[in-house]
Amino acid sequence: MRTLRRIIAAGLLTAVAAAAIGGPAIAAPPAPTRGSLVAENPLATYATPGEVDTLLADGRFDPATDRYGVTLHQLIYRTVDTRGKPTTASGLLVLPINGDRRLSTVSFAHGTSVYRGDAPSLGEDTFLTGPAITFGSAGFAAVAPDYLGLGAGTGPHPWMDVPSETSASLDLLRAARTFAARQGRTLDRDVYASGFSQGASAALGLARALQGGADPWFRPAAVAPISGAYAIRRAEIPAVFTPEVQPRLASIYMAYLLTSYDRLHDIYRDPADVFQKDYVGIGDLLDASHPGVEVLEGAPATVGDLLTERGRELLFHPTPRFAAALREADSVCEWRPGVPARLYFSPGDEQAVNANTTACRDSFATHGVQVPVVDVGVDTSYSGMVHEGSELLAVPRITRWFTELAGSR
DSSP: OHHHHHHHHHHHHHHHHHHHTTOOOOOOOOOOOTTOEEEEEEEEEEOSHHHHHHHHHHTTOOOTTOOSEEEEEEEEEEEEOTTSOEEEEEEEEEEEESSOSEEEEEEEEOOOOSBTTSSGGGOOOHHHHHHHHHHHHTTOEEEEEOOTTSTTOOSOOOTTOHHHHHHHHHHHHHHHHHHHHHTTOEEEEEEEEEEETHHHHHHHHHHHHHHTTSSSSOEEEEEEEESOOOOIIIIIHHHTTSTTSOHHHHHHHHHHHHHHHHHHHOOOSOHHHHBOGGGTTHHHHTSBOSOHHHHHHHSOSSHHHHBOHHHHHHHHSOOHHHHHHHHHHGGGGSSOOSSOBOEEEOTTOSSSOTHHHHHHHHHHHHTTOOOOEEEOOOOOTTTSOHHHHHHHHHHHHHHHHHHHHHHHO
């Protein structure tokens, strides 16, 4: 809204200045339309269900829900940055190869990436593309936002910034609707929202925005997040100082949180105030230009090795500005869903600890909604971690649930 006012003001000033010198008023250029499609890049075609089965099975996803072949497309579209200024972002669109001209849509938001090359629309990692391919092969149009700063985006990624995750997800839906129309297909109003880890918060943010009327066409149909960090201040931050969270990943998550929120909200004066001297420059490592293996090797073994006493104090007793930012992140369960909702998790998650899911369930209950919590079991075959396995286990179950709901509408 601030950006819009500046544009209008600039246009008025241009007109006034031109009139003052006796010349014609020169209209300011129109603001770019959020969600408008900038470009489409075809990524891949898996022409038959058998080809999809092979791809997903190789990525350790259950292919049992596959019914159709799919096409994969990278969409580049207009959206807004964290300050509300126009920018572009990218995302993945998966379309089923079938005769359906009208499609319900699933939006699936991916988990944490530290490297912009690790994004769904680049189509190289089945762990990132597999959920959208699973939904697409079941007959949905499936979109997977890269978020700001990842994929074809520029600049650091604003990690765990729910407003920009929401706007990027919503604007990708709009771009996908445009692209589908060019293919002679229509995206139905109903959007089924899901996401994993970081994307669990993004999915809840999108569903909340759609329920609030953020778009005149799209509306929520159901929401099913997986293994999210829904209670960063109450659950996740205390857990990273215990054996419950894998120690090196705990240090990376806290470095990512502090550096990202400092860029967004200016939460500390100097990195040396919060990071030990060997890691004062860790924000440079988390600028989205370094592959994950570099970040892993460059991060300390524990949170204790990462933080100064002031840094630890900031996490447990945040400044007002930091506290406000954490409240915003933790607000994703502070509303009353008007559509079916379920929370999926694996017990013993060593990254997004289970207390997050409990806190989210309880928050929904205080708003008068009893949201079922679904234990999907444990699978450590992908990375040796329970956390990533929860995506592999939950996505097929969510696909079946969304299919049942879509069939009953």
